[in-house]
Amino acid sequence: MLPEVTAVRYVTPLREGGSLPGIVEADDLGTYVMKFTGAGQGRKTLVAEVVCGQLGRRLGLRVPDLARIQLDPVIGRGEPDQEVQALLKASGGLNLGMDFLPGALGFDPLAFETDAAEAGRVVWFDALINNVDRSWRNPNLLVWHGRLWLIDHGATMIWHHNWPGARTSAAKPYDASDHVLASFGPDVAAAAAELAPLVTEELLTEVAADVPDEWLAGEPGFDSPDALRRAYVEVLLERARTIGDRITIGERTADQPSQAPEWVRVRLDGKAAK
Structure with a gap:
């Protein structure tokens, strides 16, 4: 079972996400990114975060620790933002929290690099859970202490x-053309050989x-x-066996300028000029 804490202070909203997550402090002295049961996407977003976050961690990927967070709505009384107050x-x-990674930067493929092995593991994992929200438009990756961390798994397992149509939906291939790590030559075959055998019925249960x-x-x-x-277990177990053979990587749909902080771009430009 996930550890359980109680929110003691709402710090600030994170407006990057459609569900309006927020940073909270809890009674264990920890700081969390909190996702709310009262958000428009509903509780299935939180279910997806737990299933995919815990699965990713068990497969050796870096995902922030998760916790159950109890929230007393009285915390919202002092919020000046009416939207935030209504959400609280x-x-x-019971809500869901992810360990806050202070100082982490959003991953930008034009500013940071990763190798084909790690890119392959992330792409294979995203194919397994049918993650449509780790593209170059919205990477949902952080760089913290020089390493990639996977965040935001609410838009996964569309089935x-x-x-009623879950098995048919889960049998579809995964188009990784727009995946944020597609340009790093992800070694999907090696990732499938390494990770697929780990996705057992026992692990998923x-x-x-x-x-x-x-x-x-x-x-x-x-x-x-x-x-x-049991339904989650059965669908993911079946998908894990063959999804490695059904991942396609073609031309991505469009390009975009670097979203890296200015100090990162300046440093990279300086290296390129040498």
């Missing part, structure tokens, strides 16, 4: 929004067990949270 008031009870019952209850077609957990 609508999210009383769990329509369980342990990962699914970390999702709180209250985020799974009431799903149409399932008579219990455990039955729904």
Whole structure:
């Protein structure tokens, strides 16, 4: 089970995400990026964060630690932003937090590099979970202490929004042409050989067990949270066996200028001139 803490102070919203996550301080003296049950995307976003975040970590990828966060809506009373105040008031009870990585920079493929092996592992993992939100437009990668960290897995496992068609949806290939790491020559075959055998029924069952019952209850077609957990296990287990053969990388749709901080671009330009 994920560790559980209580939010004691709301610090600031992070407006990069559509769900309006925020930075909070908790009673364990930790600082977290908090995602709320009252956000427009609903609790399935939090389920995806838990399943994919815990799975990624178990496969050896760097994902910030997750925690269950209890929120008392009274925290929202002093918020001047009406949108934030409404979100906090609508999210009383159990929410999800990710360990805040202070000083981390957003990954920019024009400013930072990675090797083909790591790129392959990330692309294969994103194909497994059908992550449509790690593109050059929105990398959802951080660089912290010189290493890549994977964040924001709410827009994954699209099949769990329509369980009757889940197996058909999960059987589709994965187009990684616009993936933020596609330009680094990801070694997908090596990643599949390394990671696919690790995705066992036992591992997936342990990962699914970390999702709180209250985020799974009431799903149409399932008579219990455990039955729904089993559905996640079955779909991911089946997809892991063959997704490595169904990843395509072609020409990306468009280009964009570097989004790196100015000091990074200046340093890189200086190196290129030598």
